[in-house]
Amino acid sequence: MKKIYVLDTNVLLHDPNALFNFLEHDVIVPAIVLEEIDSKKRNADEIGRNARYVSRLLDGFREKGKLQEGISLENGGRLKVELNHLSFFKMKNTFAEITNDNRILAVALNYKLEEEEKSSPKSVVLVSKDTLVRIKADVLGIKAEDYLSDRIEKTTDYTGYNTLNIHPSIIDEFYTFRNITIDHLKFKHKLNPHEFVILKDELGTSKSALLKVDDQVKKLDALYLSNDPIWGIAARNVQQRMVLELLLNDDIPLVTITGRAGTGKTLLALASGLLKVEDENKYKKLLIARPVVPMGKDLGYLPGEKEEKLRPWMQPIYDNLEFLFNTKKSGDLDKILAGLGSIQVEALTYIRGRSIPNQFIIIDEAQNLSKHEVKTILSRVGEGSKIVLMGDPEQIDHPYLDASSNGLTHVVERFKNEAVSGHITLKKGERSHLAQLATDLL
Structure with a gap:
């Protein structure tokens, strides 16, 4: 009726x-x-x-x-x-x-x-x-x-990794040949490109292995990277190790990272971007942006030039850069950034209409983007660029978005089967013991 x-x-x-x-x-x-x-x-x-x-x-x-x-x-x-x-x-x-x-x-x-x-x-x-x-x-x-037509239909809460209990002989086989076919493991569900798999001994010993699905979803390979520090930052847990593997892989142009505050999303992305731009010269520029919620909001009520208006919104980014550059005095970071010239911190307000080739692009707080906004941003990515979208879908400031309808969740679900992307959900907080307790208890 x-x-x-x-x-x-x-x-x-x-x-x-x-x-x-x-x-x-x-x-x-x-x-x-x-x-x-x-x-x-x-x-x-x-x-x-x-x-x-x-x-x-x-x-x-x-x-x-x-x-x-x-x-x-x-x-x-x-x-x-x-x-x-x-x-x-x-x-x-x-x-x-x-x-x-x-x-x-x-x-x-x-x-x-x-x-x-x-x-x-x-x-x-x-x-x-x-x-x-x-x-x-x-x-x-x-x-x-509620209006629900725009909500993404999740088949699962995709985290980007799986754990499989298996006979130790198969783990030994992997360490011998450094890869193993997916058919050999007989997973009960479909794996996605660049998804990670943790193999554990079903007999209860400490024997384990960390592998990554190839882009053809035919075999599992050993991780390419060691756990050496990147700009002084080393992975503190296995999920952070997975994140660095995706961030430093030049063949994966789109990386999505979700997780609560304090799990290391921004710090890992910035360290990886600095390595790729400043040390390896793989990209011409490191572009870091986050939405001024709501995206495009008029900044005229703040005094000063554009950089001064943006500073309060971008301060979390600057805090992480100060840590990576180990600055001691106020103003040191501004001098470093001015000297380098290859690091640009922007609000998403100023990205519309641009084409961004050969850049390492980091979009923080992407959970505050709508599906249309995230489409607009991804369509700005030019040839040779890599883009990282990260945020916490459970912490949304946009008045019309929620955990199921925001742009970040939409991208994770839509791109999980694509060979051009990889995703990890960080769960363990590494900011401090107090910060982790606050996240869990409050």
Whole structure:
């Protein structure tokens, strides 16, 4: 049976193509939603871009008929801009204040009451990414849902590595030949390119081996790298060893790293980038960027030039660089960076429209990027470049993203089967014992 979906503004600002994702059902856009979209269309960020895109879509729909009367969509559904359901009579004893949210709720409530009077009523659903709007809808007896169409469907929580208990003779065979075919191990599930496998003795001894799947997913090879320090940084656990293997492999242009704060994501990526750029001259420049949340937010309220405006947002990067360069005094790092000229720290605001060839690119806090933003960034990567996306999907500051809908999670899931990428989830904190306890307990 057909349903009636009433859309909140934040759904369209999050995904402007949401209008097409409700199949054969009726889609209602309250008039106040148009007002809110209009107020956002001049923004220079992702929300502004989406507002302009929705505006163009709705303008194009006018050619099909009058929006206030409803038009047919190609997927069999029907779109209508609702002008009349503004009565607050049924809400005055619950939410009397005339706010934009309450106007949207009033539209949904009045549709629900109208349908209940019909012999074959349609179910009315309010779709909103605002948890409080959904709670208020529930109070009014309106069915409410989050917008879920953009969430990535995880087949597993992919970590980039597996542990396999096996007979010790096979571990001995690996150490003799330095590789082993995947068919020989008879995994119960499919492996991915550049995935790591830890072999452990099923008899309980300490015998073990660490291997990596080749890009053809036919055999497991020994790690290419030793555990020697990189710019004074050595792996402190097996997952960090895996990360360095991916970061320093020039044949893997895309690396994704997830993990909680303190697991070493930024430090390992910076150390690897410095080695590749300054010591090996594999890349011309080390470009480090992180989103100013939300991406593209106007920085004009901060005093000074661009570098001074960015400094508070980029300070975590500078803290790690100070550690790697072992600077003692304030201002020493700025002198070093000015002298080198090959290290650039930017906000993602300034990456749009660029082509970035032959560079080692690090994108920190990538969990605060939407799917469109991360697509925009990856499409900037030029020939001969390597890009590292890292962040904690459980620590998101963006108002419309969560652990399942953010750009970093999207890239991990979409690229896990591709030979051009590798992924590792770091789980053990190495910042300090106190930091690890805080992460676990708080």
